[in-house]
Amino acid sequence: MSATPGPSTPSKKRSRWDADEDNQPPEPQLSSKRRAKSKSAKSETPPVQTLPHAPPGRPEPTHPRHSIFVPPRTLHPTLTPSRSVYCYERLNAIEEGSYGVVFRARDKQTGEIVALKKLKLDEEKHGFPITALREINALMSCKHENVVNIREVVVGDTLTQVFIVMDFIEHDLKTLLTVMPSPFLQSEIKTLLLQLLSAVAYCHERWILHRDLKTSNLLMNNRGTIKVADFGLARRYGDPVGVGGLTQLVVTLWYRAPEILLGATTYSTAVDMWSVGCIFAELILKEPLFQAKGEIELLSMIFKLLGPPTSTSWPDYQSLPLAKTITLPPQQPPQLRQKFPYLTAAGLDLLSRLLTYDPEKRISAREALQHPYFSESPLPKHPDLFGSFPSAAAGEKRRKPFDSPSAPARAADYKLLTEFDAYADAHNA
Amino acid sequence: MSTALYPLASLSQIEKTPSREDGIPFELEEDLRAYGCKFIHEAGVLLKQKQVAVATAQILFQRFWYVTSMKQFGIGDIGMGALYLASKLEECPIRMRELINVYDLLLQRVSHRLTSTSSSLQHRPEFKYIPMSYFGSTFYDLKDALVVAEMQILKRLGFNVHVVLPYGTLVNYLRVLGLTSREDVCTRAWGYLNDALQTPVYALYPVPTIVSAAIFLTTRHLGISLPSSPENRWWELFDAEWEDVWSVCGYIMRLYRERDVKTQKSLWGMLTKKGVRQWLEENTSSDSNTQGS
Ligand SMILES: Nc1ncnc2c1ncn2[C@@H]1O[C@H](COP(=O)(O)OP(=O)(O)O)[C@@H](O)[C@H]1O
Numbered sequence: 057m058s059a060t061p062g063p064s065t066p067s068k069k070r071s072r073w074d075a076d077e078d079n080q081p082p083e084p085q086l087s088s089k090r091r092a093k094s095k096s097a098k099s100e101t102p103p104v105q106t107l108p109h110a111p112p113g114r115p116e117p118t119h120p121r122h123s124i125f126v127p128p129r130t131l132h133p134t135l136t137p138s139r140s141v142y143c144y145e146r147l148n149a150i151e152e153g154s155y156g157v158v159f160r161a162r163d164k165q166t167g168e169i170v171a172l173k174k175l176k177l178d179e180e181k182h183g184f185p186i187t188a189l190r191e192i193n194a195l196m197s198c199k200h201e202n203v204v205n206i207r208e209v210v211v212g213d214t215l216t217q218v219f220i221v222m223d224f225i226e227h228d229l230k231t232l233l234t235v236m237p238s239p240f241l242q243s244e245i246k247t248l249l250l251q252l253l254s255a256v257a258y259c260h261e262r263w264i265l266h267r268d269l270k271t272s273n274l275l276m277n278n279r280g281t282i283k284v285a286d287f288g289l290a291r292r293y294g295d296p297v298g299v300g301g302l303t304q305l306v307v308t309l310w311y312r313a314p315e316i317l318l319g320a321t322t323y324s325t326a327v328d329m330w331s332v333g334c335i336f337a338e339l340i341l342k343e344p345l346f347q348a349k350g351e352i353e354l355l356s357m358i359f360k361l362l363g364p365p366t367s368t369s370w371p372d373y374q375s376l377p378l379a380k381t382i383t384l385p386p387q388q389p390p391q392l393r394q395k396f397p398y399l400t401a402a403g404l405d406l407l408s409r410l411l412t413y414d415p416e417k418r419i420s421a422r423e424a425l426q427h428p429y430f431s432e433s434p435l436p437k438h439p440d441l442f443g444s445f446p447s448a449a450a451g452e453k454r455r456k457p458f459d460s461p462s463a464p465a466r467a468a469d470y471k472l473l474t475e476f477d478a479y480a481d482a483h484n485a
Numbered sequence: 486m487s488t489a490l491y492p493l494a495s496l497s498q499i500e501k502t503p504s505r506e507d508g509i510p511f512e513l514e515e516d517l518r519a520y521g522c523k524f525i526h527e528a529g530v531l532l533k534q535k536q537v538a539v540a541t542a543q544i545l546f547q548r549f550w551y552v553t554s555m556k557q558f559g560i561g562d563i564g565m566g567a568l569y570l571a572s573k574l575e576e577c578p579i580r581m582r583e584l585i586n587v588y589d590l591l592l593q594r595v596s597h598r599l600t601s602t603s604s605s606l607q608h609r610p611e612f613k614y615i616p617m618s619y620f621g622s623t624f625y626d627l628k629d630a631l632v633v634a635e636m637q638i639l640k641r642l643g644f645n646v647h648v649v650l651p652y653g654t655l656v657n658y659l660r661v662l663g664l665t666s667r668e669d670v671c672t673r674a675w676g677y678l679n680d681a682l683q684t685p686v687y688a689l690y691p692v693p694t695i696v697s698a699a700i701f702l703t704t705r706h707l708g709i710s711l712p713s714s715p716e717n718r719w720w721e722l723f724d725a726e727w728e729d730v731w732s733v734c735g736y737i738m739r740l741y742r743e744r745d746v747k748t749q750k751s752l753w754g755m756l757t758k759k760g761v762r763q764w765l766e767e768n769t770s771s772d773s774n775t776q777g778s
């Protein structure tokens with residue numbers, strides 16, 4: 057029996073995972089206690105009988121050469137409880153969004169400036185909200201140069217205070233577009249669009265739909281890099297959708313794809329691509345493409361710009377739940393060229409592939425990254441060559457952005473603000 | 486699928502679990518972990534919940550006890566909180582009210598077992614479930630406990646609740662080993678993976694190691710030989726290390742140990758932290774402190 061390695065405590069063995077340079081041979085070490093235990097196992101318990109003998113030890117044991125598919129254990133994060141929000145010093149409120157409040161704060165240990173987003177948890181009848189779980193999970197699983205980096209989730213004194221800690225990013229594109237004296241150059245638009253597309257492609261490859269892409273959810277730092285933020289409506293798209301299908305209460309109206317407007321309850325990555333098209337247009341126009349007050353107005357604006365859908369451009373149109381309630385305007389040619397007179401043919405082609413009615417035919421993020429628009433002159437500008445702007449989020453300049461309706465509704469909650477003030481003040485005193 | 490790495494307990498967390506620091510012996514902790522996972526499973530069956538949600542709940546439950554002591558939170562509450570949370574994570578949320586009803590039923594069943602005077606497990610009066618009164622406080626007490634448990638799991642795991650289940654990996658590995666046509670192999674290995682959900686291994690080892698252990702036990706049991714010579718060991722194909730595979734096998738094997746009636750009964754009594762504290766009071770001796778270090 058003593059030659060038979062019994063079940064061992066992982067601690068003994070796992071010291072090797074944690075220490076990279078450890079070349080100890082993997083001798084099976086056993087505490088006598090554990091050996092006694094395996095001995096005492098009832099012999100009639102089926103699998104125990106088949107307990108194998110260890111293969112003979114190798115003379116020169118080597119670490120397995122880990123394939124890229126199985127990262128070494130040391131790369132796995134450990135189980136780490138949330139820290140307290142008091143690890144951060146509150147600076148200023150950045151924005152009151154629909155789901156929470158965002159603050160600028162300083163890490164008291166490192167001095168780093170971060171953004172803290174307070175989640176709205178009060179009056180939850182169903183425990184921790186599933187939307188907040190999706191937001192945190194999506195952020196945690198999307199580690200990408202162009203997705204805002206989540207650092208940790210911290211908690212306050214009560215169970216209703218939960219904050220997402222992110223890298224602080226100086227600007228959001230919506231504010232930036234309103235304060236910029238002149239629009240972005242074509243070369244800059246290409247850079248921003250490429251970054252956005254690569255983030256979206258990355259998310260889609262991880263089965264994550266963002267479902268609320270718009271300029272106010274795109275952050276940009278002073279080094280010309282875009283970071284997709286606000287995964288508050290994100291969802292994995294392979295998941296069961298439940299009775300009733302996916303909700304239509306997603307995506308801020310102006311950026312909402314026509315299939316959602318027409319009541320589709322199964323939709324996919326293409327909804328994000330429509331939003332990317334709207335953002336592309338907005339970067340050129342320096343204002344949102346479809347500034348509609350309601351869904352009907354939005355549909356008619358879309359029909360006007362692209363020409364109404366036909367059975368060839370969108371074969372499934374008639375089968376959408378709300379299609380019958382809508383009277384299509386008479387056929388008319390698309391107005392895209394008139395709306396974007398200075399865009400090259402390639403640029404217009406990309407835009408119309410993004411703003412394609414049929415979600416099946418709409419271009420994917422991966423495909424869009426390869427579009428000729430990005431390889432024709434002027435080439436994308438290197439991010440380092442972007443000018444820097446005063447950061448409204450850091451309180452460097454007052455701003456008054458045009459107000460866009462939010463997804464699905466923007467609710468002010470000053471209680472949260474004052475709460476945070478109260479304890480931040482108490483703590484700083 | 487997501488490439489983000491799922492968290493695993495650190496070496497020091499494994500060496501000194503909070504429960505053992507509180508004087509709960511290694512074996513008792515292991516038994517209570519398994520009991521809690523069975524409890525989750527039973528609730529999942531009664532709720533007709535999807536297996537993925539139940540498995541996710543069990544893994545979160547196992548992780549939790551590397552950051553929290555069973556003296557501080559009851560395994561029943563945490564088990565149900567984990568099931569509630571995991572159901573959201575897997576996009577098949579359950580209604581609070583339904584979960585509370587099931588929890589109440591399971592609790593009543595346990596206390597019935599405990600109070601039935603017969604010493605034999607077979608001969609005891611029939612269990613009758615008394616639906617809870619919605620005017621009593623039980624509902625609200627259980628609801629509070631559930632909400633707190635869910636939040637505590639999130640908080641203490643730092644909101645990193647990413648879980649990777651082993652089934653897809655098993656299918657891949659069996660294919661690589663040319664074993665997919667053997668139905669007995671698939672079923673048995675699948676069964677070991679499910680049994681392993683009652684052990685801490687998913688909080689300790691990467692999935693490839695656990696899957697290798699399940700395949701190892703299966704092929705040994707069925708007398709199938711796979712390349713195991715020093716130069717050519719099949720598990721190395723899957724980046725598993727022998728002593729880890731072996732350790733996982735040990736965890737699974739220990740599940741099948743028989744417990745005597747007395748041990749079994751005392752486990753039932755420890756579904757709550759109250760029960761655990763009582764056990765600690767009755768068993769605090771120098772002996773229990775030296776165990777399992
Ligand atoms: N990491 C960050 N750095 C700087 N500002 C941020 C950051 N995250 C969010 N913001 C600001 O806060 C606003 C609201 O945040 P967001 O995550 O979009 O919340 P909501 O779901 O409420 O819209 C953003 O539009 C942006 O101006």
Ligand SMILES: [Mg+2]
Binds near residue numbers: 153272273286
């Ligand atoms: Mg937002």
